[in-house]
Amino acid sequence: GAVVSQHPSRVICKSGTSVKIECRSLDFQATTMFWYRQFPKQSLMLMATSNEGSKATYEQGVEKDKFLINHASLTLSTLTVTSAHPEDSSFYICSAEATSGGALSEQYFGPGTRLTVT
Amino acid sequence: GEDVEQSLFLSVREGDSSVINCTYTDSSSTYLYWYKQEPGAGLQLLTYIFSNMDMKQDQRLTVLLNKKDKHLSLRIADTQTGDSAIYFCAEVPERSSNTGKLIFGQGTTLQVKP
Numbered sequence: 189g190a191v192v193s194q195h196p197s198r199v200i201c202k203s204g205t206s207v208k209i210e211c212r213s214l215d216f217q218a219t220t221m222f223w224y225r226q227f228p229k230q231s232l233m234l235m236a237t238s239n240e241g242s243k244a245t246y247e248q249g250v251e252k253d254k255f256l257i258n259h260a261s262l263t264l265s266t267l268t269v270t271s272a273h274p275e276d277s278s279f280y281i282c283s284a285e286a287t288s289g290g291a292l293s294e295q296y297f298g299p300g301t302r303l304t305v306t
Numbered sequence: 307g308e309d310v311e312q313s314l315f316l317s318v319r320e321g322d323s324s325v326i327n328c329t330y331t332d333s334s335s336t337y338l339y340w341y342k343q344e345p346g347a348g349l350q351l352l353t354y355i356f357s358n359m360d361m362k363q364d365q366r367l368t369v370l371l372n373k374k375d376k377h378l379s380l381r382i383a384d385t386q387t388g389d390s391a392i393y394f395c396a397e398v399p400e401r402s403s404n405t406g407k408l409i410f411g412q413g414t415t416l417q418v419k420p
Contacts, residue, residue: 192348220406231394231410232349245405281348285406295408297348
């Protein structure tokens, strides 16, 4: 089956530093990747949609200068949390869409990255 | 209001059937999805149903869709302790059909007691 990895799985950083999270589709090409944020016991909140070779589309209320997304290849998207603050602590999950176009959205999710900002 | 709504918690005994319910607002969604999330992990696609179907069965999972009432349910037969997780229903609303953006419900925590 389609596998999506994320790295790192956990990261602790100091306030004010930047953290990069990688999302890779291991056995398929993903023209579209999605980045979500999940707070404890809550649903997933879509942050942005990332298309290979173009600028990411951010959801309303998400600061694009704070959450930098780069989708440099068909198998890799990165999310960089810049100047992280404690309120950025969360569980970040990416997904990769295996097929482009059509009504069926086959998204495969990474295992998530737990970010803790101290 | 929210596009997708679920009850937050369900507790069953091992061996019983579990039924997780979901309501949605966009009747034009072509597919509806069920995802499972185990603690500290990402989401696993369990199954999906095409909107012109009433039912889909896949081993222990049965999905029922009532388009008139915009109601989706997931039935897990012979529930096992390994089924304990959070279950999310999701749709891609018509307004997002060209982007594939999933809208998730709040998630239903399924607790299976031995």
